[in-house]
Amino acid sequence: MxxxxxxxxxxxxxxxxxxxxxxxxxxxxxxxxxxxxxxxxxxxxxxxxxxxxxxxxxxxxxxxxxxxxxxxxxxxxxxxxxxxxxxxxxxxxxxxxxxxxxxxxxxxxxxxxxxxxxxxxxxxxxxxxxxxxxxxxxxxxxxxxxxxxxxxxxxxxxxxxxxxxxxxxxxxxxxxxxxxxxxxxxxxGGLYAVTTNPPEAQGQGFAMAARAGALIADPEFVQFHPTAIDVGRDPAPLATEALRGEGAHLINGEGQSFVADLDARDVVARAIHVERAAGRGAFLDAREAVGAHFPDAFPTVFAACMSAGLDPRVQPIPVAPAAHYHxxxxxxxxxxxxxxxxxxxxxxxxxxxxxxxxxxxxxxxxxxxxxxxxxxxxxRDGGAAGLSRPEIAAPPPVMGETPRAELRQLMQAHAGVVRDAAGLSLALDRIHALCDAHGIANALLAARLIVTAALARKESRGAHFRSDYLDAAEKKHRSFLTSAATAP
Known part of the structure; x- marks a missing residue:
């Protein structure tokens, strides 16, 4: 064949x-x-x-x-x-x-x-x-x-x-x-309740590959874009990082700067998380840097803000970290x-x-x-010879909206910008329970891989921040898993 x-x-x-x-x-x-x-x-x-x-x-x-x-x-x-x-x-x-x-x-x-x-x-x-x-x-x-x-x-x-x-x-x-x-x-990103990704982005590709036996690396590293526009939409519209490159500043609700605007994304995302958790809020102030040029300079951001009743030419933009890139x-x-x-x-x-x-x-x-x-x-140069016919595969179940909504909240609360063992363990136990109740859908397998690796990485490194392990480990290592490694 x-x-x-x-x-x-x-x-x-x-x-x-x-x-x-x-x-x-x-x-x-x-x-x-x-x-x-x-x-x-x-x-x-x-x-x-x-x-x-x-x-x-x-x-x-x-x-x-x-x-x-x-x-x-x-x-x-x-x-x-x-x-x-x-x-x-x-x-x-x-x-x-x-x-x-x-x-x-x-x-x-x-x-x-x-x-x-x-x-x-x-x-x-x-x-x-x-x-x-x-x-x-x-x-x-x-x-x-x-x-x-x-x-x-x-x-x-x-x-x-x-x-x-x-x-x-x-x-x-x-x-x-x-x-x-x-x-x-x-x-x-669609595995999280707050994301800039389309809802269809649920890790299905690496879940399918893991299910077939492929090696997966570093699933715990989920990047949270620091400046999603916080107007209650799902997915959250994005305020591009280029705004800060053009001179826009991050401030809290008291008008104070709290992080260097051009720090790496993980640093900025955590700083915004802290301000929001403390009740001070976080805002991207582009009034001086962009101002009246907003409609022409950043039309997508401008349209998203205006549709939410917010004029970024004269108002700071409320922002929040959102799951953005895996x-x-x-x-x-x-x-x-x-x-x-x-x-x-x-x-x-x-x-x-x-x-x-x-x-x-x-x-x-x-x-x-x-x-x-x-x-x-x-x-580009052509196909392989002597290939065997594929065998019939049993497809995984499709996850319903109710368990999917629960999964997104679990991931947001316990596998987000700041993590710890108690939260990750709670999330993993509940993911296993969802698998038992509804079958191992691709989204559940993807989440299980992410949380399993996050629980195993007992350090803070890059986008993976553990409040119970604040420092980076002396020995640097990547994570390698297969679907078998995440079984109960």
């Missing part, structure tokens, strides 16, 4: 960029919603980091990436994405992405937290994600080698008798068989291969070693396009 197709599960930036790069090899892309929806990529405001200016250098970018990752970034991977990033920006420009330009026609680059140089390319201030996705969607729809299947949610990986991944089983008893399967399913995921090598034959992972669901314990701002889109290009280089 020989086929020559590649199956990509997920249609965000990583999935669509990979599909385009695979030409002329035939590829099928599964999207769990209409293209452009249910994708965190389309909501990305800040932009894409790359060392493009004469004053910058990929070595500096790699150094900043390593410093932000709190000791767990793989230096070779940091150097790889920094070196290959500028070429991928050129690829996006060739696809029609209208990155902002200076008056003399050069790419405009912004400064974001923990970067030593301005190196973030943006579109109309805060529309980078939407503009990139619009360009990729148009190119993918026009590409003859790409078949797009929308409203198709994958539930379980298909494997042959040797354990090789041969595709996926989806809702509605649809099966897709392929030579090579790539999961590009995004993150896990640094953990399916372990891959430098070409995007997982530990399972026939399975690759790219984007937020993957763990490449690029982000460590705390992702550097705007490195997520960078990592996605760099590794998508590398997977395409590995797969």
């Amino acid at each position: 020989k086929t020559d197709n590649v199956l990509i599960v997920g249609a965000g930036l990583a999935g669509l960029f990979l599909a385009l790069k695979l030409a002329p090899r035939r590829v099928t892309v599964l999207s769990q919603a209409p293209l452009g929806q249910a994708s965190s990529s389309a909501w990305a405001q800040g932009g894409l980091a790359a060392a493009l200016s004469p004053e910058d250098d990929p070595k500096l970018h790699a150094q900043d990436t390593i410093a932000a990752g709190a000791g767990l970034v793989d230096p070779e991977i940091a150097s790889l994405i920094a070196r290959e990033g500028p070429a991928r920006v050129m690829d996006l420009i060739a696809l029609g992405v209208p990155f902002d330009r200076t008056p003399d026609g050069k790419l405009a680059q912004s400064l974001e937290a923990a970067h030593s140089k301005p190196r973030v390319v943006r579109v109309a201030g805060d529309l980078a994600g939407k503009a990139i996705m619009d360009a990729l969607i148009a190119a993918a729809r026009a590409a003859p080698h790409i078949e797009i299947v929308e409203n198709m949610r994958a539930r379980v990986l298909l494997q042959d008798a040797n354990g090789r991944v041969r595709g996926v089983w989806c809702d509605g008893d649809h099966s897709f068989v392929a030579d090579e399967t790539v999961i590009a399913t995004g993150g896990a 640094m953990g995921g399916v372990v891959t090598d430098v070409w995007g291969r997982t530990t399972l034959a026939g399975l690759w992972a790219v984007g937020e669901c993957a763990s490449t070693g690029a982000h460590g314990a705390n992702r550097l701002a705007s490195n997520s889109l960078l990592e996605a396009v760099v590794f998508a290009n590398r997977i395409a280089e590995a797969l």
Whole structure:
């Protein structure tokens, strides 16, 4: 049995960029919603980091990436994405992405937290994600080698008798068989009650991979964006970090500054958490830095504020930390291969070693396009021979809204910005109870992996902060788990 197709599960930036790069090899892309929806990529405001200016250098970018990752970034991977990033920006420009330009026609680059140089390319201030996705969607729809299947949610990986991944089983008893399967399913922010992610982002990609036996790394490291706009919406709208790069300041309800505006995200998120817990509140004050220019400079943030009855030109923006990005995921090598034959992972669901314990701002889109290009280089030339037929797989249950709502509250309360053993143990016990009552849905398995690893990591490092273990351990280590490690 020989086929020559590649199956990509997920249609965000990583999935669509990979599909385009695979030409002329035939590829099928599964999207769990209409293209452009249910994708965190389309909501990305800040932009894409790359060392493009004469004053910058990929070595500096790699150094900043390593410093932000709190000791767990793989230096070779940091150097790889920094070196290959500028070429991928050129690829996006060739696809029609209208990155902002200076008056003399050069790419405009912004400064974001923990970067030593301005190196973030943006579109109309805060529309980078939407503009990139619009360009990729148009190119993918026009590409003859790409078949797009929308409203198709994958539930379980298909494997042959040797354990090789041969595709996926989806809702509605649809099966897709392929030579090579790539999961590009995004993150896990939807597991939390306060998140900037689409509700569909429930860690399903790394849960499916773990269920099939793939190795998972660092699931405890969940990045909380410090400045979600606190107006009671689900998902929470985002106030891009670029606002602070432009000079906006964080203040509490008494008008006092309480943290350096360009500190790393984990530091700022914890500082905001403390102010809110103390009843002082936290606000992003852009009145002087942006003021009347808000509608043109940051149209997405401006629209979100105005729709909530808040005018950021004359009022500070109330902010709160929100689950934003998952640094953990399916372990891959430098070409995007997982530990399972026939399975690759790219984007937020993957763990490449690029982000460590705390992702550097705007490195997520960078990592996605760099590794998508590398997977395409590995797969472009054709399929494997002598493959066996996949075996029938029993799909996991779908979790109902009531247990899902409870899970989100559990994760928010006990696996959030500040954690401790008592809260994590309570959450884990309740997750096991939910699994017993409702079956091990992908979202429950994903949450179980995150909480299990968080409970085991008895230190504070990067985005993982334990109030009962305030210091970082002397010995740095990554976490490696399979689904078996999380069983009761």
